[in-house]
Amino acid sequence: MMQSATHLLLLLVVLTDFAVLGTSRLSACIRWIAFQGAVLGVLSLLVGGDLAWNAWLLAAGTIIVKAILLPAFLRWAIREASIRRDVEPLVGYLASMLLGGAALGVSFGVAVSMPATVRNALLVPVALVTLIIGLIVLMTRVKAITQVIGYLMLENGVYLFGITLARRVPYLIEAGVLLDVFVGVFIMGIVVFHINREFDSISAANLSTLRES
Numbered sequence: 001m002m003q004s005a006t007h008l009l010l011l012l013v014v015l016t017d018f019a020v021l022g023t024s025r026l027s028a029c030i031r032w033i034a035f036q037g038a039v040l041g042v043l044s045l046l047v048g049g050d051l052a053w054n055a056w057l058l059a060a061g062t063i064i065v066k067a068i069l070l071p072a073f074l075r076w077a078i079r080e081a082s083i084r085r086d087v088e089p090l091v092g093y094l095a096s097m098l099l100g101g102a103a104l105g106v107s108f109g110v111a112v113s114m115p116a117t118v119r120n121a122l123l124v125p126v127a128l129v130t131l132i133i134g135l136i137v138l139m140t141r142v143k144a145i146t147q148v149i150g151y152l153m154l155e156n157g158v159y160l161f162g163i164t165l166a167r168r169v170p171y172l173i174e175a176g177v178l179l180d181v182f183v184g185v186f187i188m189g190i191v192v193f194h195i196n197r198e199f200d201s202i203s204a205a206n207l208s209t210l211r212e213s
Contacts, residue, residue: 017133037066091140103132131157
């Protein structure tokens with residue numbers, strides 16, 4: 001029963017990856033990344049198989065940071081910048097979906113050649129495809145907020161890899177990753193606000209022209 005629930009949640013992670021990759025609406029991207037964060041919180045309990053207080057604390061912290069705080073911060077950023085869509089991606093949405101499909105195939109191919117580190121064989125390829133798709137979003141989208149979402153997806157892939165070693169790696173390391181993400185997105189939000197104030201646009205290309213006042 002637990003194995004079936006884990007497979008379902010991993011499938012949902014992949015579906016949210018492609019949902020973010022295939023949509024231009026920033027509000028929808030934020031909803032999907034929030035949902036993915038909630039799924040990761042539950043997965044950390046199911047995959048680790050450890051119901052000790054620190055496991056519950058990590059799961060709760062993951063959901064609070066990834067599914068509530070960071071999405072709320074991103075929603076605030078798009079309201080302040082008065083934008084709704086990423087209308088000028090460097091790579092079109094159809095081509096992005098094809099790249100995502102290729103990433104999915106490569107991830108399963110690579111995972112087969114890796115030594116089995118967890119009982120759930122789907123965890124490693126899902127972690128890989130989430131990391132790669134996050135990198136695709138980060139590299140192919142123009143709007144700074146969408147790139148922040150790509151950064152969050154990339155970190156979610158790293159988080160999934162951390163779950164594969166849940167019994168070996170102290171939970172403090174995972175908590176440190178959550179803190180790093182929170183600080184990173186907070187800084188990116190400040191940058192987004194500064195870009196919008198100076199240029200009336202949140203294209204990441206404007207980063208190269210920002211100077212200290």
